[in-house]
Amino acid sequence: xxxxxxxxxxxxxxxxxxxxxxxxxxxxxxxxxxxxxxxxxxxxxxxxxxxxxxxxxxxxxxxxxxxxxxxxxxxxxxxxxxxxxxxxxxxxxxxxxxxxxxxxxxxxxxxxxxxxxxxxxxxxxxxxxxxxxxxxxxxxxxxxxxxxxxxxxxxxxxxxxxxxxxxxxxxxxxxxxxxxxx
Numbered sequence: 001x002x003x004x005x006x007x008x009x010x011x012x013x014x015x016x017x018x019x020x021x022x023x024x025x026x027x028x029x030x031x032x033x034x035x036x037x038x039x040x041x042x043x044x045x046x047x048x049x050x051x052x053x054x055x056x057x058x059x060x061x062x063x064x065x066x067x068x069x070x071x072x073x074x075x076x077x078x079x080x081x082x083x084x085x086x087x088x089x090x091x092x093x094x095x096x097x098x099x100x101x102x103x104x105x106x107x108x109x110x111x112x113x114x115x116x117x118x119x120x121x122x123x124x125x126x127x128x129x130x131x132x133x134x135x136x137x138x139x140x141x142x143x144x145x146x147x148x149x150x151x152x153x154x155x156x157x158x159x160x161x162x163x164x165x166x167x168x169x170x171x172x173x174x175x176x177x178x179x180x181x182x
Contacts, residue, residue, distance in 0.1 A: 041073055043087055048072035051145050051164030054079050056088050057180065060109050062173040063116070081152075081159035081167055090169070092138075092156065097130040101155050103138040104128035106169050110136070119174045141168040141180050149180045 047055045047070045054073045060066030071088040073079065085092065091107055094100040105128060110116055115123035116136045124133055132138070140152040145164025152159055152167075161167055168180045 044072040054084055054161045055166040056084050057168040058090055058106055060171040062171050062176055075163055079161045081156045095128045095130055135174050139170050
């Protein structure tokens, strides 16, 4: 009788393990997506015309072969600056010493192997080891809705933008441009 009980217990345990494995292997009902997962954001290749979105500008026109690009992110809620850059496909690189608190490169510009001309005629190569050179650097600017451009008072990781605000990464070379265009 004892062997029959043991056999029944072993069979029950085996069945329980098989049920557990089957439950793990078979897909369960799909969970409903969260609102953040279903919300899509429109991004246009131009500045926003009004307060309906956040404008993002990347201006490297002071560099040889550099250009300026603008995007409008149709947003009706607060948007983190880092998320805004991700939405428009802009990647930033910090420095070894200061990490992401200092922007060293934007979409790979300036490249480590590209000479940047200094006012004294020498060539400078950005290594992103510490602070960029005082004559060749990326600066972060913000413009509130209806306001003027000003240096950002915080970094990309904490800066938040409201609909109607603008964000600009501006490369300044030998003092030009000193600030974003109005």
